[in-house]
Amino acid sequence: LRGVLLLVHRVHPLRVLLSGKPGAVQYRAFGILLQRVTGKSDVRSLIQADFVKLRSVLLQLPKSFGKSPSDHTLPMDEILTKAASLPKEKVGLSVGTVNRYVDHASALISAAKAEGFELHPRLDPGLLRRKEKGRARDKKRTATKDELETLFQHRYWTDPEPGPWLPPLAARRRSGLYWVPLIAAYSGMRREEIAGIGVDYIREEDGIAFFDVITTTDRRIKTAASKRRIPVHDDLRNLGLLEVVNAARKAGNRLLFPDLMEPQGKIMGRKPGRHMEKLVAEIWGDAGRGLSLNSARHYVQHALDLDNKVPAKVARDLMGHEGKDVHDSVYGDQSPLPALKAAIDRLPSLRGVLSLPR
Numbered sequence: 001l002r003g004v005l006l007l008v009h010r011v012h013p014l015r016v017l018l019s020g021k022p023g024a025v026q027y028r029a030f031g032i033l034l035q036r037v038t039g040k041s042d043v044r045s046l047i048q049a050d051f052v053k054l055r056s057v058l059l060q061l062p063k064s065f066g067k068s069p070s071d072h073t074l075p076m077d078e079i080l081t082k083a084a085s086l087p088k089e090k091v092g093l094s095v096g097t098v099n100r101y102v103d104h105a106s107a108l109i110s111a112a113k114a115e116g117f118e119l120h121p122r123l124d125p126g127l128l129r130r131k132e133k134g135r136a137r138d139k140k141r142t143a144t145k146d147e148l149e150t151l152f153q154h155r156y157w158t159d160p161e162p163g164p165w166l167p168p169l170a171a172r173r174r175s176g177l178y179w180v181p182l183i184a185a186y187s188g189m190r191r192e193e194i195a196g197i198g199v200d201y202i203r204e205e206d207g208i209a210f211f212d213v214i215t216t217t218d219r220r221i222k223t224a225a226s227k228r229r230i231p232v233h234d235d236l237r238n239l240g241l242l243e244v245v246n247a248a249r250k251a252g253n254r255l256l257f258p259d260l261m262e263p264q265g266k267i268m269g270r271k272p273g274r275h276m277e278k279l280v281a282e283i284w285g286d287a288g289r290g291l292s293l294n295s296a297r298h299y300v301q302h303a304l305d306l307d308n309k310v311p312a313k314v315a316r317d318l319m320g321h322e323g324k325d326v327h328d329s330v331y332g333d334q335s336p337l338p339a340l341k342a343a344i345d346r347l348p349s350l351r352g353v354l355s356l357p358r
Contacts, residue, residue: 176257
């Protein structure tokens with residue numbers, strides 16, 4: 001938590017962040033926003049009203065806040081004025097996001113106290129947490145095996161002929177739009193982890209090909225536990241993924257899916273996310289509400305959890321989750337690659353995928 005102390009008077013704010021370490025990006029965003037809202041850069045000057053104001057602003061911001069470069073440069077008053085003209089359903093960050101910022105505030109105050117700073121005696125950002133309706137897991141729709149099979153039977157993956165918006169199959173098979181959903185359904189990786197992977201981070205050890213999920217210049221990881229190795233499922237190998245990797249290497253590509261890059265920023269998961277939304281709407285209409293690329297990750301998590309032949313630690317290491325207690329988190333080494341491979345290959349084969357043309 002020492003790295004959260006970004007508003008102390010002794011150093012320039014934001015320069016003591018955990019730069020390059022998991023969590024640093026979220027803390028940086030929190031620190032910048034707190035300064036923009038309160039106008040303060042000294043942790044000792046903060047009072048409870050400052051955090052009340054921060055929470056109020058979070059509930060008035062557009063839901064899309066942070067996705068446009070202008071969100072980081074426009075005066076906050078101007079952003080709030082624009083947000084006031086938006087439809088009600090497009091305004092206000094989610095309760096989960098608001099609570100995350102509140103938790104960052106609590107971490108900041110705890111770290112400041114640990115460093116010996118004298119703070120306002122009634123300062124307690126944690127009191128501002130909002131109660132979420134329902135359990136978090138109930139808000140995240142998990143894809144079923146049947147839904148994923150139906151998805152991959154869509155003509156985007158199966159039709160060899162081009163169409164009005166459908167590139168030739170050979171071009172599709174080089175695209176991240178083709179592979180990201182497949183990899184998600186066979187690995188449980190987050191969409192940004194897949195979309196931003198470089199050709200040098202699909203490695204092989206003792207005959208086992210695996211995705212090496214680490215922070216790179218093109219892609220960050222969410223937490224320290226997100227650093228992991230995920231073997232390539234046999235179905236992905238049979239579909240020719242490694243051939244695509246080798247072709248990208250020969251072409252001198254740094255990224256496996258350079259087509260997913262967007263000029264306005266380094267976030268590379270948006271294109272496959274939007275493409276998934278389009279396909280879901282086309283296949284299921286309103287019945288597909290809640291299905292997303294993240295639903296494939298939840299599907300993998302669910303399948304591993306229900307498989308009594310997959311040890312809980314192995315499942316946790318594949319998904320990039322923290323241990324349930326200090327012993328799990330601190331003392332447990334990463335599961336060996338053969339154990340990870342055995343577990344990943346236990347994910348059910350998607351029948352529709354197996355009929356895909358090569």
